Amino acid sequence: MKKSNNKIWGGRFSSSTDQLMEEFNSSIQFDKILYIEDIEGSIAHSEMLSKQKIISKNELELIVSGLKQIELEISNSEFNFSLELEDIHMNIENRLIEIIGEAGKKLHTARSRNDQVATDIKLWLRKRIDQIELNLKSLQRTLIEKSEIYYDLLMPGYTHLQVGQPVTFGHHLLAYVEMLGRDRDRLGDCRKRLNELPLGSAALAGTSYPIDRHFVAQKLNFSKPTENSMDAVSDRDFAIEFMSVSSLIAIHLSRLAEELVIWSSDSFNFVKLSESYTTGSSIMPQKRNPDAAELIRAKPGRIFGNLLNLMTVLKGLPMTYGKDMQEDKQPIFDTAKTIDSCILNMEGMVKSLEPIPDKMMEALQKGFPTATDLADYLVTELKIPFRDAHHLTGQVVMLAEKKESNLENLTIEEIKTIIPNAEITILDILKIESSVSKRTSYGGTAPVNVLQAVKKAKERFLKD
């Protein structure tokens, strides 16, 4: 067994790390993903050290060229990652010393792994947020384009999975555009708060070296340095906030995914999903399963789990850095990857799906969807108070049900048995087409509204 004092931090240690512990303790297996950001941060840090005369120009050049060589080695899979060196930071620093010698030992001046890792994760996450935001925008575009095409395609609007009132397919899809719009807004707020530089907080108390944190912040495109060194190294708000926002994205996508599963069931049959997003069965040769939709429906479990994981870890953790916080990485990495896959697959599915108008109309015939229109008519035309109108309409529905008819096919005589002063114009009210076209209130489903909403959505969400 090797002595721990071979380790970079091992000056005071006289015996070795247990093998089991080494594996348990190391993060290099998963944090190597941060190598680009770690090098990016180290370069900005050394430029500052040089500007402040803490290291020489020559040392800076050596460090930068060494780090760039390492970046190349890693991206070419020529780098030997060592478990014993624990994490990406120590792996890179150690290799740097191998390559450039003494100057490499100066890189860690005026910083600690505590502020370094917080900086690395922020840099990494900032890129992912930007990517996710772009992908959300692209999914919005796809939804908006479908909405425009199907702005007047009639389908049932559901509450409780019971037919409620007719809506248009375009109107339905635009609801998701709204949700994703809020998600993008939340991502932006999260990015804004994340965007402060921890580096220079050192272990926890700041440092006595004459560093320039504003310079580093600018180099790395942070809006400013963090204000309190203890907060800076113990803060993982940004990770939790990112996973909270991701949870909502995942929920929104899962709702649409559930609808796709239901709509593509044999009984609904409202949409045909592309074969590119469905798969077969190993035993039942006829199956075309909506696997992509089901996976997207399931993924919130994973994101919630990741969120809960890190929240649990941070709950009641005394300041400042504790090793517990190493558990932040895998949930963040997995969440970013999962959300991205969900968005991209959803976009593919939506783009390639085909609505089946006949089936949508067939379903509309079943659910008495114009009952509300009838009640509203009684209010407007016959001056019956809404509550009474609602009650009378309920009785008309009972009648239709008993006759196994839909509302449109009731005769005026039949209706008069319940509403004696009903007039013949009442039959128009019961038509599905007229129901939709009248719902012109702001945000309503009338096709003319939907077209306007499409136009507005393009302005609000798709600019540049």
Added chain:
Amino acid sequence: MKKSNNKIWGGRFSSSTDQLMEEFNSSIQFDKILYIEDIEGSIAHSEMLSKQKIISKNELELIVSGLKQIELEISNSEFNFSLELEDIHMNIENRLIEIIGEAGKKLHTARSRNDQVATDIKLWLRKRIDQIELNLKSLQRTLIEKSEIYYDLLMPGYTHLQVGQPVTFGHHLLAYVEMLGRDRDRLGDCRKRLNELPLGSAALAGTSYPIDRHFVAQKLNFSKPTENSMDAVSDRDFAIEFMSVSSLIAIHLSRLAEELVIWSSDSFNFVKLSESYTTGSSIMPQKRNPDAAELIRAKPGRIFGNLLNLMTVLKGLPMTYGKDMQEDKQPIFDTAKTIDSCILNMEGMVKSLEPIPDKMMEALQKGFPTATDLADYLVTELKIPFRDAHHLTGQVVMLAEKKESNLENLTIEEIKTIIPNAEITILDILKIESSVSKRTSYGGTAPVNVLQAVKKAKERFLKD
């Protein structure tokens, strides 16, 4: 058993609701808390109906006076809530009809419970957010005031609950001011997104009545009406976002609470908590238990539970409204109440706690907290690269440990056995006081920095 068609929605029903089901289904037990907001929303709605000539001026007056009477009845506990009437909306509407007759039946024109309940919750939650935000500000003020008093009180700064470097008590408390500052920021963003009016979306599709949603939005201080009627009635993002933000607040408070528990333990003894926030034991007469701190430490469990509850409910729920969504209320109500109690009790505890400087200093003596200063000295003065300096310092610590000494009490001769060219000035470096005063980097713990940070914090957080 009564027929369901006595119910307001019972026109088409021929038999009755099961007793068990009635209890299971009703929300009046907990949603009566919304009565003020329900009435507020109904008044704005009827004013709009009247302005748009959908009801008459006279009817409006009747409705408003009836609703005001009901508000009084409820606040005076003279209102008979009925389980059979399911929820606060139906309880109020039913009573209104009792009081004012036919005009009451017109209140529900051009709206549905779906858009009504979304509006009520938003109104209620907006008030709670404003209150929580104020309380957070007040807690920040208390922390800032303590920081100002103790800007130079020395205590150990911990990582891994091991003494790391000396910091000041003021600096430590200011870290929490930063956290709470981000929390307030998040609350503000949440409020901004919440602040769109669902009312007028009706059941899900909008309405054919000539309503004016912008008028109602203005009356109720919403920034604008929601854009899509289906989204409006199925959206609970605001509730999830509120509970996500609350989770972070709860985490921050629980971290400070954990520190208070540890600091007030007999072995640390860094602070004396007021008897007003501690309690005794039923069996052990000597106990003074930090109950308030422990409860605050525990409460994140509750908030996480509430958050996960609603996230689970909404995951994979097809549009638009499903009864599942009734499960939104208790988590929201409980979260708002819990967070408020935690903030207020934390403020009381912080305000009344007394630090015990001697004990803090005693703890500082134990942990070799100036080892980093020694390493930095070797870098700056003896031009030893940081990695080597770190290693040599580790050996000095081992020496001190072997001699059961702290670093300050080592002799120059002892140090020279490890660092041959050490000079006598090295002994100053090992003093705790000098360690802190040198950490003047931006965000660092030097007392002069802390005083500046206090000043800046007042500007950033306490302005109104």
Added chain:
Amino acid sequence: MKKSNNKIWGGRFSSSTDQLMEEFNSSIQFDKILYIEDIEGSIAHSEMLSKQKIISKNELELIVSGLKQIELEISNSEFNFSLELEDIHMNIENRLIEIIGEAGKKLHTARSRNDQVATDIKLWLRKRIDQIELNLKSLQRTLIEKSEIYYDLLMPGYTHLQVGQPVTFGHHLLAYVEMLGRDRDRLGDCRKRLNELPLGSAALAGTSYPIDRHFVAQKLNFSKPTENSMDAVSDRDFAIEFMSVSSLIAIHLSRLAEELVIWSSDSFNFVKLSESYTTGSSIMPQKRNPDAAELIRAKPGRIFGNLLNLMTVLKGLPMTYGKDMQEDKQPIFDTAKTIDSCILNMEGMVKSLEPIPDKMMEALQKGFPTATDLADYLVTELKIPFRDAHHLTGQVVMLAEKKESNLENLTIEEIKTIIPNAEITILDILKIESSVSKRTSYGGTAPVNVLQAVKKAKERFLKD
């Protein structure tokens, strides 16, 4: 402000509890539900104290009669609960001293609230577990009875919500009987582990009084006293295990609830839910919404939240009792209540639902559900390896789809274009009825199997 030293534990306290803190700290608002168990435990405890001569016979009698009076006062709502007295234990003890004087002060001898509250909760929870177990059995009975009636009613068996193979309605319902059987088994295991008596562990270390814990265990029907006093007062495993088991029950019920929602949708229309378990809409007069099913579908969110709440609280909590543990009660109480309501409402719904055989058969026609039978036929009769048979069958399905036919209606000529050596008997294979009756493998869906399974289920689950 009153001094805390008026409090039962206040001997060493010189100032008072803050008002806010008092409210935050008290549990009497919710733990009064434990009064019967608290009194039950106190009586057993005093009987033991008397048997062991720690108190006199006379004191025992006074205590018992005092406690019984208190029980009556509480059940008659004549008891004044005091927030200042914190919890049910202190409220009762204090009142006991009021009623019987000095002897009352001896009740707390040789115990602490720590072992007392653990005992109370176990007593309470044991009763609830027994009740839930009974209710589950009753729900199983209802499901088994329905299965017996509909042992050969054909319906689609789904994977991915796509028609897979025909099954019988009885077979489908029996799957839930299996799930609930495992749930009952888990409840039993939980009860077994819970059933050890904490009382007599005192604060944490045991006591020096000559108590007899086995006597108390026997009196209260515990299998034995707990083995380690520190474990006894800090253990809440039983609560977490109960909520874990409840989570699975809730999941099982939610799956059936989701099926009921889908089956009662207008497009599936497989079942008619009783009006007793559906409700109407405030705006759409035609609606009959499956509210009970939706609520049951939603409730896992609540149970998961409760479970995660307590798990989060106990994670990383040092021994022994911490005030954090007071947060155990509300999740336990709410979980027991919720699970009970879900089971009872599910039973009501299942009992009163009516399947609609025509619609089930109609759906079966759509999904090519006998494709697997065709593939199996090719294997058995034409000796084609399964993988090839699967592939050929897939092509037959494509053919049928192209012709907008179902499999049954293909002609032998059409089939021969893909399977040249197909014989006329192949047409029988494609009939739905024959598909089901052939699935006689153990656990399979053939009606004859289902009848046997019903019989066996009665033996396994419904005995006394």
Added chain:
Amino acid sequence: MKKSNNKIWGGRFSSSTDQLMEEFNSSIQFDKILYIEDIEGSIAHSEMLSKQKIISKNELELIVSGLKQIELEISNSEFNFSLELEDIHMNIENRLIEIIGEAGKKLHTARSRNDQVATDIKLWLRKRIDQIELNLKSLQRTLIEKSEIYYDLLMPGYTHLQVGQPVTFGHHLLAYVEMLGRDRDRLGDCRKRLNELPLGSAALAGTSYPIDRHFVAQKLNFSKPTENSMDAVSDRDFAIEFMSVSSLIAIHLSRLAEELVIWSSDSFNFVKLSESYTTGSSIMPQKRNPDAAELIRAKPGRIFGNLLNLMTVLKGLPMTYGKDMQEDKQPIFDTAKTIDSCILNMEGMVKSLEPIPDKMMEALQKGFPTATDLADYLVTELKIPFRDAHHLTGQVVMLAEKKESNLENLTIEEIKTIIPNAEITILDILKIESSVSKRTSYGGTAPVNVLQAVKKAKERFLKD
């Protein structure tokens, strides 16, 4: 783009799977871990097929030898896993056909991936449960051995992290032995319920082949075949139950871990952790951080997250198999691995830790831990009712606190100012040593009890 009808299930498909979707949909990246169990299950399945004359002896031999070759290829990393083939089942079946030709196409006769994957996971998890159970036993052994050595080492027993009463270190450690004992019990119950064979349930409805499921069950050491084919393929109870049990294990370990972190802090200093389980700092050369303990403290977050993940996925999922259920694997795999690491590292830490008796005694001096003994003495000797005795003792504590003395050092005169009839023997009562030795109630901390408990624990937990 390749056609999907190259896929094993692709007979009816005319276009291809999207690249993005392929990656999203495949599980081979993580389910290859199941290869041994998949092959084990396939061999048992084919043996049955041969016994039942569904395949020939010769085909059986080919299949078995082919599968064994594949097992070798995989374990030697010579197997080409293909994303396009989705999962371990299809990868192996496809390779089998490559190796042995036609006979390979018969392997999938009378089964489906649905029953196959359930069988694989159960086989895999059963092994892990057995391993975890063994490791828990080993950790119990280590704790029991430490308890035996330190059966009378005095330390503070805490409630609320405040010194409560003296206990022995052995007694404290035995509390964890109890917790882990319950955990092993729960694992056993979970294993018992898991141990039923799904294979032979086929897709969902059973099969028409004359299979013998009892034979396969016996071959694979399952107690019996599952009773209902639909339940069998949609059931993941065992996975959730395993993760629930693991959550409790993780909680127990995290509580001990938190104690180790606190005990090894500079201010407590109760134990010295081995350098093998601590690490250094990259910047602070003096640090020895309890990283292993912190990681174990953090891991419940991960396990809770995994549990919540799968519970969320299964909530409200209609029968039978849905692709959502593919999300079961990673949480299960990760949980098993994490729990194992936690147990092993905890055992290493406990085995190598050294208590520091002086520091434990020093802490005991601070907290007036014999106050309860004094109160009990007043009850027993001076016949003062417990409540009054508690109150008087509280005042003695206040006196000691004011004099900055501990209880042992008060004079009899001082005590008499509060308890006039106190006798000189009262001073013995206040000694820590006598406090512990008197706590001989069942489960109490008296050293004589602890020794007995050690002996009993060996019988209960370490027998094989």
